[in-house]
Amino acid sequence: xxxxxxxxxxxxxxxxxxxxxEKFRGRYAFFKLLTSLCFVAIALFTGFKSDFQxxxxxxxxxxxxxxxxxxxxxxxxxxxxxxxxxxxxxAAAFMLAHISFYLAYSAANGxxxxxxxxxxxxxxxxxxxxxxxxxxxxxMRIPGLMYxxxxxxLVSKGVLLMxxxxxxxxxxxxxxxxxFFLISDMILLFMYFHVPSSKKPLGAANxxxxxxAMGLLGMSLYPFG
Numbered sequence: 637x638x639x640x641x642x643x644x645x646x647x648x649x650x651x652x653x654x655x656x657x658e659k660f661r662g663r664y665a666f667f668k669l670l671t672s673l674c675f676v677a678i679a680l681f682t683g684f685k686s687d688f689q690x691x692x693x694x695x696x697x698x699x700x701x702x703x704x705x706x707x708x709x710x711x712x713x714x715x716x717x718x719x720x721x722x723x724x725x726x727a728a729a730f731m732l733a734h735i736s737f738y739l740a741y742s743a744a745n746g747x748x749x750x751x752x753x754x755x756x757x758x759x760x761x762x763x764x765x766x767x768x769x770x771x772x773x774x775x776m777r778i779p780g781l782m783y784x785x786x787x788x789x790l791v792s793k794g795v796l797l798m799x800x801x802x803x804x805x806x807x808x809x810x811x812x813x814x815x816f817f818l819i820s821d822m823i824l825l826f827m828y829f830h831v832p833s834s835k836k837p838l839g840a841a842n843x844x845x846x847x848x849a850m851g852l853l854g855m856s857l858y859p860f861g
Contacts, residue, residue, distance in 0.1 A: 637858075640678055641851075647671040648847045655713070655839035665710030671847060672703040678854035686859040691744045695857065698736030702850060705729030718828040719776055727779055734786040734817075737853065741793050741810065745801070751792050758788035766825075773829050780825070787821050790814035805860035809852045816849035 651667045654660040660667075676699050683692035708726030712718060742751070762784040766773060773780055794811030801807060823842040 637678075637681060640674070640681055644671070644674040644678065644847070644851060647674055648844065651847075652840040652843045655843060656837075661714055665707060665714050668710035669703070669707045672706045672850075675699065675847065675850040675854050676703060678851055679857060682855055682857035686857055689857075691740065692857055694740030694743050695737065695853070698733045698740060699850075699854070701729050701733035701736055705733060706846075719774055723828075724776075724779065727776075727783055731779075731783050731786050734783075734790050738786070738789050738793055741797065745797055748796055748800075750796060751789065754792040754795070755785045755788040759785045766829075770831055771825075771829050772831055776829065780829075783821070787818050791818050806856050806858075809856040813849045813852035813856065816845045816852065820846035820849060 647667065647670055651664070651671045654664045654667055657664075679692070679695065679699050683689075683696075686692065705726045705728075708722050708729060712720060712723040712726060715722065717723065738751070742748075759781055763781055766777060766780065791811070791814040794807065794814040797807045798804075798811060820842050823838055823845065827838045827842060
């Protein structure tokens with residue numbers, strides 16, 4: 637595990653440093669792909685340590701959707717096109733990742749109607765928040781609202797897992813992973829759809845919080861205690 641975490645950390649730093657670099661723009665998507673495959677490796681390792689319990693197989697599609705989404709957004713960044721087909725495909729893949737993660741944790745721990753309260757409230761908040769005059773989403777507004785619901789759903793599930801089952805290392809990692817994913821996506825909103833925006837510092841923060849989220853979700857499979 638320490639070796640995988642160290643490699644992952646090095647790739648995260650390299651990818652973050654490339655985000656605002658014109659010199660490495662052509663290699664950016666490739667490094668995002670490498671970094672994403674590394675959080676899959678973390679999930680595979682922790683899944684192995686836990687004897688590949690059902691939760692591992694429930695979560696695996698979500699990790700692969702995240703890999704696809706990360707790569708497509710990397711290509712969109714390379715093209716400087718944040719409202720085109722590649723960006724939309726990347727956002728759709730990430731939405732499927734959130735749905736997959738929610739279904740996985742629910743299949744293992746049960747579905748609750750309360751899971752949907754926070755996502756609904758968060759989506760209503762985002763509807764009014766994104767109507768601000770400094771946001772320019774265009775055709776991304778409706779997909780953005782849909783995405784808001786599902787990114788909040790993972791946070792909601794993490795909270796309710798701890799409420800229903802008590803505090804544990806696994807549930808804490810799930811909750812933190814969901815929160816950092818939400819923070820990452822809020823940063824992305826300001827990066828690409830807020831006018832004016834300073835994309836260079838926000839890009840590193842967006843990537844760091846996202847990869848931290850995925851690493852924590854991968855580590856949540858580890859058989860603690």
